[in-house]
Amino acid sequence: MNVDMTTTIPAGASQKADPKSKTSVDYNSFLRLLVAQLKNQDPTQPMDSTQYVAQLATFSQVEQAVQSNAKLDQILQSSALSQADSIIGRSITSADGVTTGTVAEVRLASSGLIAILGDGTEIPVGPGVTVKPAG
Missing domain, CATH: 2.30.30 (SH3 type barrels.)
Structure with missing residues (x-):
């Protein structure tokens, strides 16, 4: 599907989201993107299933990295609070x-x-x- 300046945006596509959803991605977002990709792919040249698995694996790695960063932030805050008490x-x-x-x-x-x-x-x-x- 070609998208150019004359392509219209479907109704409901510009729904307002909370500020957190702009920076975080979850499995629901991934599944929506995957379904959109399936709907818009060329039927004469469908995407190989191994590409889907590779995308899922990449997404899983990114999600794990985001969760690790969140946990590290919690550890740093805890450490800073311990340091605060000691000074x-x-x-x-x-x-x-x-x-x-x-x-x-x-x-x-x-x-x-x-x-x-x-x-x-x-x-x-x-x-x-x-x-x-x-x-």
């Missing part, structure tokens, strides 16, 4: 050595931990930051 009440010095103070609280941001000192100053916890017992 509260300790003395911290920024990577450039300019800011020093006692950590009053810790915030977990998408970029990592942010130590908040007693005076409200924020120090991103990362390479070069020094943490030692208060005193």
Whole structure:
């Protein structure tokens, strides 16, 4: 099937989806794509079944990688929370050595931990930051 600028979009094809569905793919999406591919293939030259199996295997690998990434994100967040608990009440010095103070609280941001000192100053916890017992 040739698709050009004059081809019309079927009714219902532009349904609104939640933001999560734009970035994630599941087996239902794969099956919809597979059925669409079957409907639109050239009947005189059908696709070989081994190509379908190869597509399914590739999709399965991608899904496993996405699930692994999600689990790794959970592990990293858990590790960051453990680290956050261990630096509260300790003395911290920024990577450039300019800011020093006692950590009053810790915030977990998408970029990592942010130590908040007693005076409200924020120090991103990362390479070069020094943490030692208060005193």
